[in-house]
Amino acid sequence: AEPSTPAVERTLVLVKPDGVRRGLSGEVLRRIEAKGYTLVAVELKQATTELLAAHYAEHEGKPFYQPLVDFMLSGPTLAVVAEGQGVIPGFRSLAGATNPTEAAPGTIRGDLGRDWGLKVQQNLVHGSDSTESAAREIGLWFPGL
Ligand code: RTP
Ligand code: MG
Numbered sequence: 725a726e727p728s729t730p731a732v733e734r735t736l737v738l739v740k741p742d743g744v745r746r747g748l749s750g751e752v753l754r755r756i757e758a759k760g761y762t763l764v765a766v767e768l769k770q771a772t773t774e775l776l777a778a779h780y781a782e783h784e785g786k787p788f789y790q791p792l793v794d795f796m797l798s799g800p801t802l803a804v805v806a807e808g809q810g811v812i813p814g815f816r817s818l819a820g821a822t823n824p825t826e827a828a829p830g831t832i833r834g835d836l837g838r839d840w841g842l843k844v845q846q847n848l849v850h851g852s853d854s855t856e857s858a859a860r861e862i863g864l865w866f867p868g869l
Contacts, residue, residue, distance in 0.1 A: 729809065730809040730810045731809065732807060732808060732809055733807070733808075733809070733810070733811055733812055733855060733858065734764060734805055734806065734807045734811065734858055734862060735805070735806055735807075735811045735812045735815050735851055735852045735858045736803070736804070736805060736850070736851070736852045736857075736858055736861040736862050736865055737752070737756065737803075737804040737805075737806055737815055737849060737850065737851050737852075738801050738802065738803055738804070738849060738850035738851075738865075739752050739801065739802035739804070739848065739849055740795075740796065740801055740846070740847070740848055740849060740850060741795065741796065741798045741799035741800065741801055742795075742840075742846040742847075742848060743802070743836075743848040743849060744768070744799060744800050744801065744802055745799055746836075748836055748848060749768075749802045751832075751836065752802075752804075752832060752848070752849060753766070753804065755818055755832060756804070756806050756815065756818070759808075759814065759818060760808060761806045761807060761808035761811050761814070761815070762806065762807045762808055763804065763805075763806060763807075764805040764806065764807045764869075765803075765804065765805040765866050765869055766802065766803070766804050766805075767802070767803050767865075767866070768800050768801070768802050768803075769800060769801055769802075769803050769865070770799075770800050770801075771796050771797060771801050772797075773793065773797065775864060775865070776793045776796050776797065777793075778864050779861060779864055779865075780792060780793065780796075788844055791844040792844050794844075795844045795846065803865040803866065805862055805865075805866060805869065812851075812852055812853070812854065812855060812858055815851040815852075816851050816853065817831070818831060818832055818851075819831060819832050819833055819848075819849050819851050820832060820833040820834045821833065821834075822845060822847060823839075823845055823847070824836075824837030824838050824839065824845065824846075824847050824848070825838060825839045827847075832848055832849055833847050833848055833849070836848060
């Protein structure tokens, strides 16, 4: 039998406020496209408390929750929907480990991020971690897509 082709899927990528402020939006989009994924939607948005409460519901109550929300409110975020076979784990690979100090060179966080001495890890990007998260997060950031 032929090996089956992975299904085309969509993921939500965010260039967080640190990435937008540092002028790295284009670099992140370039890496997504260079990998062979397709951009479906790209929009610069100012997040709201309500949107972030929904987006980060799984982290509510954790010690880093409020600093994370405050950081995400600190400036505009570039919200992106990317599409392709295996794009959900594929973008997580492109992004690298959550902590930029530990992220491998070659990844977005490994090449472009570091520890800035702040409590919340300013790690440049977000990527959905499962098909369920992707569907939920795309619905939050791009209602109607
Ligand atoms: P993301 O959701 O942003 O793609 O990153 P992730 O899956 O690698 O990390 P996650 O565990 O979902 O955490 C969400 C974001 O919260 C911040 N964080 N700070 N111990 C800490 O101070 C801490 N842990 C997580 C990071 O910005 C992380 O991306
Ligand atoms: Mg996560």
